[in-house]
Amino acid sequence: MALLVVVILFCLPIFLLFLLQKHRKNTSAKFPPGPPGLPIIGNLHQFDTTNLAFYLWKLSKQYGSIFSLRLGLRPAIVISSAKLAKEAFKTHDLQFAGRPVLLGLQTLSYNYLGVTFAPHYNEWRDMRKRFVTSLLNSNRIEQFRRVRKDEIFRMVEKISKLGDAADEDGSSKVPINLSEIAMTCVRNIIFRVTFSKRFEDDGPAAVNRLDYLLAETQLLSGTIFFSDCSFSFIGNCLDRITGMHRRLQKHFKDCDRYYQQLIDDHLDPKRPQAAGQQGDLIDDLLNLTKAGDLTLDDVKAAIMEIFIGTTDTSKVTIEMAMTHLMKNPEAMKKAQEEVRSVVKDKGFVDEDDIPRLEYINAVIKETMRIQPAAQFIPKATSERCVIDGYHVPAETMVLVNVWAIGRDPQVWDKPDKFIPERFVGSNIDMGGQNFEFIPFGSGRRICPGIPIALPSVELALANLLYKFDWKMPHGMKIDDLDFEATPGLTQHKKKPLKLAATKSI
Numbered sequence: 001m002a003l004l005v006v007v008i009l010f011c012l013p014i015f016l017l018f019l020l021q022k023h024r025k026n027t028s029a030k031f032p033p034g035p036p037g038l039p040i041i042g043n044l045h046q047f048d049t050t051n052l053a054f055y056l057w058k059l060s061k062q063y064g065s066i067f068s069l070r071l072g073l074r075p076a077i078v079i080s081s082a083k084l085a086k087e088a089f090k091t092h093d094l095q096f097a098g099r100p101v102l103l104g105l106q107t108l109s110y111n112y113l114g115v116t117f118a119p120h121y122n123e124w125r126d127m128r129k130r131f132v133t134s135l136l137n138s139n140r141i142e143q144f145r146r147v148r149k150d151e152i153f154r155m156v157e158k159i160s161k162l163g164d165a166a167d168e169d170g171s172s173k174v175p176i177n178l179s180e181i182a183m184t185c186v187r188n189i190i191f192r193v194t195f196s197k198r199f200e201d202d203g204p205a206a207v208n209r210l211d212y213l214l215a216e217t218q219l220l221s222g223t224i225f226f227s228d229c230s231f232s233f234i235g236n237c238l239d240r241i242t243g244m245h246r247r248l249q250k251h252f253k254d255c256d257r258y259y260q261q262l263i264d265d266h267l268d269p270k271r272p273q274a275a276g277q278q279g280d281l282i283d284d285l286l287n288l289t290k291a292g293d294l295t296l297d298d299v300k301a302a303i304m305e306i307f308i309g310t311t312d313t314s315k316v317t318i319e320m321a322m323t324h325l326m327k328n329p330e331a332m333k334k335a336q337e338e339v340r341s342v343v344k345d346k347g348f349v350d351e352d353d354i355p356r357l358e359y360i361n362a363v364i365k366e367t368m369r370i371q372p373a374a375q376f377i378p379k380a381t382s383e384r385c386v387i388d389g390y391h392v393p394a395e396t397m398v399l400v401n402v403w404a405i406g407r408d409p410q411v412w413d414k415p416d417k418f419i420p421e422r423f424v425g426s427n428i429d430m431g432g433q434n435f436e437f438i439p440f441g442s443g444r445r446i447c448p449g450i451p452i453a454l455p456s457v458e459l460a461l462a463n464l465l466y467k468f469d470w471k472m473p474h475g476m477k478i479d480d481l482d483f484e485a486t487p488g489l490t491q492h493k494k495k496p497l498k499l500a501a502t503k504s505i
Contacts, residue, residue: 042070072229218488
């Protein structure tokens with residue numbers, strides 16, 4: 001350790017002199033303004049990671065809708081308005097089609113082999129073609145539809161059984177952990193289509209193990225490591241000294257073993273399979289490996305992205321929508337009256353009913369506007385360009401603050417208020433062409449999983465509102481509900497949503 005410190009102290013002045021000269025050469029053009037930072041670390045010491053979107057939104061009020069930061073010695077810009085999002089996603093879409101290279105994502109995605117985080121546009125385009133062919137073909141979409149209906153029916157039955165043990169007023173004695181139930185439902189849908197089994201099939205120990213793996217993946221994927229800040233050798237050393245490098249490598253090995261077991265189960269010739277049963281997504285991807293189009297690491301990266309991109313975001317949207325409805329009883333009443341008048345006494349909301357549920361669809365959009373599951377869209381410029389008169393160099397990290405854009409007062413009336421009515425009769429959709437509302441991104445790299453994630457949210461929320469009346473558990477008040485979230489790529493509620501349910505239908 002002493003030798004390492006001596007080496008760092010010897011190399012540091014030379015390294016800083018080199019970077020300072022390089023920095024001076026690159027800053028002659030007009031760069032977006034931003035808060036002053038310190039030598040070497042830049043603005044890292046100012047980051048409030050407990051609520052980063054809110055912190056960067058406050059900075060945008062001081063420095064403008066486009067401003068700059070330094071993550072150590074690495075330049076970054078933040079975009080916080082619909083007008084500038086349009087410039088990035090439409091006018092300069094090709095230049096902004098990259099993703100930033102970050103150690104956590106790079107490691108856990110097998111050096112960016114997946115669709116979501118591939119840093120270069122050409123690599124992403126090739127992988128996306130395979131992904132869409134395997135996951136989003138018509139047969140797979142129909143399979144999702146059948147599985148979705150079955151799992152949401154099971155979710156409703158589970159809540160009904162929990163509500164059977166009720167107080168005299170009909171509400172459940174034991175608070176229902178709706179966050180946990182929603183997560184289990186969404187994971188079961190994904191597991192059945194991807195792995196031909198339910199999330200819960202392997203027992204509580206396996207469930208707890210996967211819960212830990214996903215939570216750690218979320219945390220490490222959203223972590224800025226010292227080596228991400230252009231510290232090079234010194235950054236790598238600091239990551240090792242702090243233990244973050246060891247933690248990341250250990251987690252990667254744990255995930256790799258889990259993914260490999262899933263693959264081995266599919267490759268097992270004795271694997272049980274019902275006659276006429278449709279193959280799952282992993283079967284499709286493994287067939288591509290046999291044809292030489294993919295490697296096993298490609299398959300593992302795809303598994304990682306499916307876990308993060310489809311299960312977590314759907315669950316977060318369901319729990320946030322229910323939280324907002326609980327805090328806005330008039331909106332709750334409208335949503336329940338609508339779904340019950342449309343579905344009547346049929347007993348279950350089908351997907352064919354969803355297009356007629358205009359207000360519930362407005363509730364979902366308003367939830368995604370005011371509380372997006374993913375608060376940022378990370379980008380990286382592939383070449384130099386000009387945004388709002390400012391020069392943005394190539395290989396600059398870009399954070400599009402989706403949370404701030406959803407609260408832009410130049411676009412939204414009363415942006416801090418939950419008002420689903422703003423979307424009733426509106427043509428604003430999630431396709432990425434309305435730049436004031438981009439929960440799934442926009443442009444070439446818009447999220448390809450919308451046909452998977454969105455129907456699960458719509459069907460689950462509609463049935464929760466159709467089948468049950470909801471109230472706060474005994475001893476709790478509406479004011480006890482909050483939106484405090486855990487750090488990571490997706491904003492999970494720190495305190496799970498627990499409610500009392502009364503069967504209505």
